Amino acid sequence: MDAISEIIKTMNNTSSSVNPTEIYNEGWMTRMLMYYSVKEKLKFKGIDFTNKRWTSEALISSPFVSAKSKREGYTHPDIAIGDFKIDYSVSGKLEMANAHEFGIIEAKMKSQLSKETKNAKGFNQASRNVACIAHNTPKECKTFFFVVLPKSNRDRKKRDGTTIKDLVSKDTIERQITQRVKSHNDANQDQQIDDNLIERVKQCKLEVITYEDWIKAFNNIKIKEELNEFYDACRFHNKVKPLPTV
16 A cells, blocks of 8 residues: 555646546545545535445446347446445446435536536437336335536536536436437337336436535534545646636
């Protein structure tokens, strides 16, 4: 571990042999937040992190994973949290058949949500994650999908005038998943997906949150300082623009 600590210390040195964004990125920022949220029993945005199980970069199956036409593979959630089973020594697949609560947190630092998948144009990354959640959880399960990103990017408009909140809206996600299911059913007559999937999609809580607000939710000053220091480095090395001054 001493060697790892020394490597991290050299990240701000331009002569370092390791690209700083290998460490200072959305993945590690969010894993740090998850670790301390569970450790400190944080309550944030309707999530009680007390004794919550979580994992990063597991596999969750798509409703279209077995399709003969317009097939989709597995999704790699940045963070999966809640009731699930997984054994990485056997497989990276998540199992939530008996889950009471389950959610995914998609982490972004500078990049945008993907707008489409290979076999489905207009089926964005948020919709794909929500479809996977709905496909794998029972009807009674409390589900959610959050995107976490810098506050300066939350309301930033893209070239088409939309913001990330537009992509993670109920209307957008329900419409895209409904269209994706119809496209699948039209192409796979013997592998029909019923309306129960859409009903579970409608139950999923959606929200765009910021690193700033998540860090602010902690009471422990030392943890806040550590998280803010790491976050500042993430913003610097990823060239994240600050909020405009008024």
